[in-house]
Amino acid sequence: MAKRIDVQGLTAYYGSHKAIEGITLQVEPRSVTAFIGPSGCGKSTFLRTLNRMHEVTPGGRVEGRVLLDEEDLYGPGVDPVSVRRTVGMVFQRPNPFPTMSIYDNVAAGLKLNGIKYRKSELDDIVEKNLRGANLWNEVKDRLNKPGSGLSGGQQQRLCIARATAVEPEVLLMDEPCSALDPISTLAIEDLIDKMKAQFTIVIVTHNMQQAARVSDRTAFFNLSAIGEPGRLIEVDGTEKIFSNPSVQATEDYISGRFG
Amino acid sequence: MSRPEAHTATGAPAVERVTLRPPRLPSWSVAALAVGSLALGIAIGLIGGFESRVQWGLIAAVVFVATTFWLSAAIEGRRFATDRMAAILVWACFIVAVLPLASLLWETVARGLPGVDWYFLTHSMNGVLSWQDGGGIYHAILGTVQQVLLASLIALPLGLLTAVYLVEYGRGRLAKAITFFVDVMTGIPSIVAGLFILSLWIMMLDFGYSGFAGAMALAILMMPIVVRSTEEMLKLVPNELREASLAMGVPKWRTILKVVLPTAIGGITTGVMLALARIAGETAPIILLVFGNNMINGNAFEGAQSSLPLYIYEQWGYGTEAAYDRAWAAALVLIAFVMILNLAARGIARWKAPKTGR
Numbered sequence: 001m002a003k004r005i006d007v008q009g010l011t012a013y014y015g016s017h018k019a020i021e022g023i024t025l026q027v028e029p030r031s032v033t034a035f036i037g038p039s040g041c042g043k044s045t046f047l048r049t050l051n052r053m054h055e056v057t058p059g060g061r062v063e064g065r066v067l068l069d070e071e072d073l074y075g076p077g078v079d080p081v082s083v084r085r086t087v088g089m090v091f092q093r094p095n096p097f098p099t100m101s102i103y104d105n106v107a108a109g110l111k112l113n114g115i116k117y118r119k120s121e122l123d124d125i126v127e128k129n130l131r132g133a134n135l136w137n138e139v140k141d142r143l144n145k146p147g148s149g150l151s152g153g154q155q156q157r158l159c160i161a162r163a164t165a166v167e168p169e170v171l172l173m174d175e176p177c178s179a180l181d182p183i184s185t186l187a188i189e190d191l192i193d194k195m196k197a198q199f200t201i202v203i204v205t206h207n208m209q210q211a212a213r214v215s216d217r218t219a220f221f222n223l224s225a226i227g228e229p230g231r232l233i234e235v236d237g238t239e240k241i242f243s244n245p246s247v248q249a250t251e252d253y254i255s256g257r258f259g
Numbered sequence: 260m261s262r263p264e265a266h267t268a269t270g271a272p273a274v275e276r277v278t279l280r281p282p283r284l285p286s287w288s289v290a291a292l293a294v295g296s297l298a299l300g301i302a303i304g305l306i307g308g309f310e311s312r313v314q315w316g317l318i319a320a321v322v323f324v325a326t327t328f329w330l331s332a333a334i335e336g337r338r339f340a341t342d343r344m345a346a347i348l349v350w351a352c353f354i355v356a357v358l359p360l361a362s363l364l365w366e367t368v369a370r371g372l373p374g375v376d377w378y379f380l381t382h383s384m385n386g387v388l389s390w391q392d393g394g395g396i397y398h399a400i401l402g403t404v405q406q407v408l409l410a411s412l413i414a415l416p417l418g419l420l421t422a423v424y425l426v427e428y429g430r431g432r433l434a435k436a437i438t439f440f441v442d443v444m445t446g447i448p449s450i451v452a453g454l455f456i457l458s459l460w461i462m463m464l465d466f467g468y469s470g471f472a473g474a475m476a477l478a479i480l481m482m483p484i485v486v487r488s489t490e491e492m493l494k495l496v497p498n499e500l501r502e503a504s505l506a507m508g509v510p511k512w513r514t515i516l517k518v519v520l521p522t523a524i525g526g527i528t529t530g531v532m533l534a535l536a537r538i539a540g541e542t543a544p545i546i547l548l549v550f551g552n553n554m555i556n557g558n559a560f561e562g563a564q565s566s567l568p569l570y571i572y573e574q575w576g577y578g579t580e581a582a583y584d585r586a587w588a589a590a591l592v593l594i595a596f597v598m599i600l601n602l603a604a605r606g607i608a609r610w611k612a613p614k615t616g617r
Binding site for chain 2: 015051053056058078082083085086089091093095097098108109111112114131146161162163166172
């Protein structure tokens with residue numbers, strides 16, 4: 001479990017528009033890496049290139065290499081579906097499947113892949129992942145109720161349980177707390193801290209304190225002007241980035257003297 | 260209303276008190292005005308010696324609108340008067356739109372209901388002459404149901420898959436061309452669809468009249484409606500759900516089958532049912548391709564059949580008292596059939612809609 005990500009010279013396009021350029025970065029296994037930077041600098045785009053979700057957007061294409069333990073995700077013959085089973089994703093807005101119950105939402109990844117499980121096996125997986133997402137105690141009596149009836153924070157934890165149920169090695173989180181209140185945010189940050197023992201976690205966030213709280217390493221992205229591609233400015237240990245960054249732009253951004 | 264720019268001695272503008280409870284007309288005033296204008300309209304009509312009741316009504320309407328506006332403007336102010344005018348306009352449009360529908364329903368029920376009984380529903384017209392009483396629509400119901408079912412068997416898979424292609428896969432020229440031709444197909448008159456199948460199936464390929472031939476023409480009419488409504492419903496499914504599924508490593512076809520379609524199933528069903536209701540009432544292609552038959556023919560692939568719209572048309576054509584009664588009764592049954600389909604569609608849509616409750 002938990003793989004190392006090694007990105008080498010990655011450039012991503014939307015049609016003819018270059019969204020990010022020349023990104024080289026390593027993510028250690030069983031660690032939390034945070035991406036920070038202003039809106040539109042390509043953090044989310046970069047995150048989506050890590051499990052080949054970028055190409056789902058019409059016109060999306062990628063140059064460069066993303067190695068997952070020595071294996072290039074963009075190499076010839078690589079099946080994007082297998083990549084996404086290995087590298088899971090949690091989105092900005094909680095998006096449980098509205099037609100499914102809480103139970104079915106967690107089991108969705110397994111059921112949708114057409115693998116037949118015994119009922120008891122599935123029960124165990126659902127319970128384990130709901131416990132893992134710190135949601136079990138809140139929903140154990142209403143597993144057959146629709147997932148959309150939960151609060152926003154609960155829905156997001158449900159989505160995390162759904163993403164972990166397929167047992168990925170890496171978990172990508174695209175601003176998972178931006179739609180949540182401070183208490184739900186705290187619940188998810190605790191969860192991230194707990195999950196990093198098992199997964200490699202990459203999280204995009206606009207919340208500087210959150211990056212400082214949860215991550216081991218922090219990467220700062222920026223773009224020189226609107227319409228220009230986003231670039232990686234620097235990546236380092238979170239403590240270093242927030243106390244003594246090596247690039248002036250990082251310090252300006254973190255201390256709010258941006259622009 | 261313009262606010263008076265009064266100034267006090269110090270030069271600062273005086274603050275005009277805005278009242279939170281402006282004067283309103285009492286709630287019974289609308290009814291009183293309506294009754295009053297009606298009385299005035301009748302009075303003017305009687306005194307002026309106008310024959311037509313429509314003229315009386317128009318006079319009453321003009322009086323009602325004028326007095327309401329004047330009274331409201333005087334007491335409540337300009338904004339409320341305009342509001343009342345808009346409300347009158349909306350109500351008038353609603354009544355004009357509903358009147359024909361209500362009168363049509365009333366007429367059909369009043370004339371058709373006496374003729375509908377168990378005998379009527381379970382017997383054919385075999386051996387019944389046009390001026391005789393008796394006879395029934397069993398053969399026509401059977402024909403309609405078979406033809407509509409066959410048409411759906413052809414049109415539904417094609418239509419649903421086309422819509423899935425257009426929304427989930429279609430890019431570029433091919434998708435644009437398909438959308439264009441679907442739009443064109445929506446406008447095909449039913450008689451043209453009938454003539455197309457007539458020339459292809461019966462004249463060129465030399466098959467005979469049959470329910471199946473009619474069903475093919477109905478399928479042509481049904482397909483674009485199914486494509487259009489399904490397309491719109493699939494577009495409503497949030498992209499986040501597709502991405503959530505794809506991000507778990509679910510292949511695209513399974514995502515469409517297990518996430519996208521179930522989410523949209525309520526709306527799709529409604530669209531399909533409406534398309535069914537539309538083709539159930541088609542007459543032109545049936546006349547050309549199914550020909551009409553007074554006897555029961557349960558085989559839709561061989562020989563002439565009947566159908567409800569065609570039956571109504573035939574009976575009306577006979578022009579006898581007994582045939583008129585049968586036509587009205589059959590019309591009522593057809594309307595009921597379509598209405599039941601619509602109600603079923605609403606029921607399914609409500610039942611299958613994504614649940615939001617706790």
